[in-house]
Amino acid sequence: MSLLLARIARTLTTHWIRGLVGALVVLIALIGVSAAAGPAADDFSTPGTESQKALDLFTAHQxxxxxxxxxxxxxxxxxxxxxxxxxxxxxxxxxxxxxxxxxxxxxxxxxxxxxxxxxxxxxxxxxxxxxxxxxxxxxxxxxxxxxxxxxxxxxxxxxxxxxxxxxxxSEQELPVGELVGIGIAIILLWVLFRSKVAMLVTLLGALIGVIMGQMLLAALSKPLGLPSFAAFIATMLGLGAGIDYALLIVGRYREQVARGDSPRDAAAKSAATSGASVVAAGLIVMLAIAGLLVIGIPFIGKLGVGAAIAVGGVVLSALTVLMALIGAFKKWLTPKDPKMVEPSRAFERWGERITARPWLSIAGGVLIMLIFAFPVTQLRLGQPDDGNQPEGKLQRVAYDRLTAAFGAGSNGPFIIAVDTAGGAQAVQADLDKLQQAVAGTRGVGQAAPATPSQDGEMATIFAIPTSAPQDVATSELLDRLRDETIPQATQGTALADKVFVGGAVPTFEDLSDKVASRLPIFILTVIGLSVLLLIMAFRSLWIPLVSAAFNLLSVLAAYGVVVAVFQMGIGAGLVGSDSDVPIVSFIPVMLFAILFGLSMDYNVFLLSRVHEAYNEGDGPRESVIHGMARIGKVILFAGLIMAAVFLAFVTQPDVIGKMMGLGLGLAILIDVLFVRLVIAPAVVTLLGDKAWWLPGWLDRILPNVSLEGHLVEGLDKELTQEHDVPPPTNGHGGGTPERETTGTRD
Incomplete structure (x- = not known):
């Protein structure tokens, strides 16, 4: 793979005009196809649930x-x-x-x-x-x-x-979140590169990738039935991942040029190394998000497919469009001062401190993560109601007026569907008995008499709870009706097993229950595929397993933050939300899929440089120190940028957007600061040489996906043959001179 990426990069940086024209043609074609395709219809069905059975009755008869x-x-x-x-x-x-x-x-x-x-x-x-x-x-x-x-x-x-x-x-809001996130990214990229051109190329490459992903998403929405909300998730994820991927490649390119490589060779090496890492990281993100399909709910599964398409778009752009942009701006991308791209002394010293006391580093990092994760024990799934809308908004005014006039439950009535096949009149007495039982149930404010459909094949009872749609009491009432009231009222009658409680609240409750029941399968699928890909990339057994364990800790920390803010109300006012807001049922699985994938991004970025140093001859501890010196600053800034992009979406008026933005943004910060820069280096140090061990039988059956492309023998041969220079060797089968293993930076 590294050789292929290197060849593509050399071609595009040399013939950058053709590359950019080709990208423009593809973009125009995608715009045309997406405009012709039209939007898809959202599928909110929850197969096999009671609320879905009620909805099916309504669809057929009313x-x-x-x-x-x-x-x-x-x-x-x-x-x-x-x-x-x-x-x-x-x-x-x-x-x-x-x-x-x-x-x-x-x-x-x-x-x-x-x-x-x-x-x-x-x-x-x-x-x-x-x-x-x-x-x-x-x-x-x-x-x-x-x-x-x-x-x-x-x-x-x-x-x-x-x-x-x-x-x-509702009228579309201005893209405040996107604009704020991009603005912060511009500032951070400038601080990192100290170069307007490098900042511009990175940002432009990422934005083109986001646009390509959005156009591809629009073109495939109708054929694949992708939900409209997928565009929001895709924009958020595409911006964050796209900037990170472009940042990694541009940073490596500038590093190679400063070492004396020609622009073409520097582009080839950056594609073969950082580009290969981008491919591996992007694949893990795509696998993790597409894994939502195993949940078994069309809406959630297709959200995952849409987000995976967006990530695929930014990965493709980073390997092609970005390379053409590097070719176009190569004269200005060379650092004026080579020291700007040298390994960071600060992160080298940090690596020395972390690896000097690895057990203490792990214990401290894990303790902090557990503190963030603790509120997850109070997690309650549900659907926030219009009482969480901004004050003065059309829906919030209506919600407050109805609540004051008829009680909060009037905003979320239960619609009870009764299958009366053969005629409602024949079972009128049973219907009256059912209605009276529902009306007398604790938590029901009022229940209207059963109303038959025009064809007489079904009847409907509207029941209004005394509590708000998002309250725990409403969920308890639903369970009470389904488990006690309705079975008892219909036992021995023609209505037994033919009564289904539907409506907005029951639908979301059923969605939550189904998500919870499928969550273990989903988690095992995502972890299994991610670990397998990492084993192939690093030829290591312990690194992928340990990475998966700490990624799970990062996800739990994200859950804890969301619960603390929205349910417990800690800092809720800062994000424009009320307290005691239930967590939207699909938020946990979306957060897991996205965060597990993105955490692996930084894992791949860090470990690929550590493994690279190890293959060059460093010992276990020295390779961690040198890897941290080379990539620590990039990971920190990449994490800050992605967190800024996500956190900017907290400005969305919708509480779902706030949950996604806050959960993803803070989780990325927590993962980068405590897992990637503290726990992971300490773990690799403790593992020693075993960190890069793989059983022989497993090594033989798994394909080899190299992330250290400049160590691939064929790459340096190709580069040196063009310049008639004998390829350097270092005893490791590669073409990069052996570094000094003194425990300090290059």
Whole structure:
């Protein structure tokens, strides 16, 4: 692989104009294909769950209960909502809604079954679409928002709204997170390189990779059925990983040029070494994220596929477009002062301290990680409700108004589907008994009488909890209904095993349960594939196993941080969130997949330089010290950049974006500062020569993936033959002169 990457790099840096033109052509083609493909429909199904069975009944017999929905809330700022002038404002707004495209039903807030608050100040109307939630596009919801978001109370009525149609149709926010992250990355790249051109090439190479990944994602969204949220994850991950990969390659290129290599040879060696590390690291990230497919939930699995595509895009860009950019700017990429790219004395001294007392370093690092991870014991999965939206936002106003008028549970009713195949009238007595049992259940505020569908094949009971959708009490109520109330009320009747509790809250509860049940298989799959790839890359058994163990610790620390902030409220105000917010069910698996992969990135970057020094003749401790001196600063800045990119997404108004940004950002910082720069060097030192040991039988059956490309015999032969220079040897089968093994830097 190293030889192939070296040849590609030499070709692209020599013929950089053709390379950039080719990249432009590919980008234009991707833009055209993505525009023609169109967006895919989101698939939120959770196969085999009770809420899915309820949804299937709705889809077959009462489509408006399975489709997108919204609730319009009208609050009288003057008088009562039933006053003639206020009614006129309400009806005018609903007339606009009824005139909008898409088939829908709109309830009459003043007719039969009207929902008017006891004080007469508020009325609400349910808007239910026959279009499936998976088929909603932002352009479907925006007209509804415009129809309901016009009156701020000046005409006597304040209008607000919430629901899936409102959420998806909300106006797109400016990409504040992306811009902040890029701004911080620019500053850090300048501090690292002290070169505007190096900073520009690194950033440009990464951004082109992100764009390529996004276009590839858009082109494949419809054929693969990728969810719309995949673009958000892909942008976050692509920016962080793309900058890191470009940074590693550009940094190695400048190092090789400063050593006296020609630009073409320096590019070849940087591709063969750092480029090979990027390929290995990128593959691990892609495998880890694509491993979400084993969860068995289409939405989560396809999120993983989308994120893997984005990472593939930035890896491909780093090996091709970035090399062409290096060729274009090679005159300005050479460091003015070679000392700028020499091994870091500070990290050399740090390596000496860490390796001098390895057990103490490991104990201290693990203790800090365990402190961060401790809150994970309080982890509670669920779905944050609109009470977490920013104050003043359309959905938050509607949530607060409904809560004040009808109780918090009115924002998340349970929709109980009853299969009455053969006719609802034949089982009316059983339906009445069921409704009474549900209404009398502790935690149920009210339960409406069973309403049969037009074809009589099913009936629906709306039950409103007394607690908010995200409260623990609501989850307990769901279990109570499913495990006690409904089985007891239907035992011995025609409705036995034909009653299913559905709705938004039960759907997310079922999603959480299914994720939890599949989590062990997912974790074993990701760890197994990652360890196997690392064994092939480093020809080591102990290094991959130890790396996997400490990566798990990094993931637990990330979970702990998210729980501490959002559930326990520690620093929640700093990120614009309330406390006691449940963790979105798919966040833990997404964090695990992404963090496990990205942690392996830094693991590969560090260990490849340590292994390189070891192969050059250093002893176990000296190789760690020299490896740290060569790559420690790069890993630190790469981690700071990626953390900044992720943490910038905390500015997102959506609490899910905040959870992802904070969890990923702080976890990367924790991993880099305590695992990569403290624990890992100490562990490698303790392992000694065994760190690079692999059983002979395993060595023979596994393919060899070299990450130290400049030690590959064929590479230096190719480079030296072009210049008619005999290839240097050092007794290790490579072409790099043997370093002094004095325990200090080169």
């Amino acid at each position: 489509k408006e209960l399975a489709g997108a929905e919204a609730t319009a809330v009208f609050y009288a700022t003057k008088g009562r909502i039933t006053d003639p002038e206020n009614q006129a404002v309400v009806r005018a707004a609903l007339d606009k809604v009824k005139a909008l495209p898409l088939e829908k039903t709109v309830s009459d807030p003043f007719g039969e079954g009207a929902r008017i608050s006891e004080d007469g100040k508020l009325a609400s109307a349910d808007i239910r679409y026959t279009i499936d939630q998976a088929d909603i596009k932002p352009e479907n919801g925006r007209p509804l928002i415009e129809a309901l978001d016009k009156d701020d109370g000046k005409n006597g009525v304040e209008i607000s709204a919430r629901g899936t149609m409102i959420d998806i149709g």
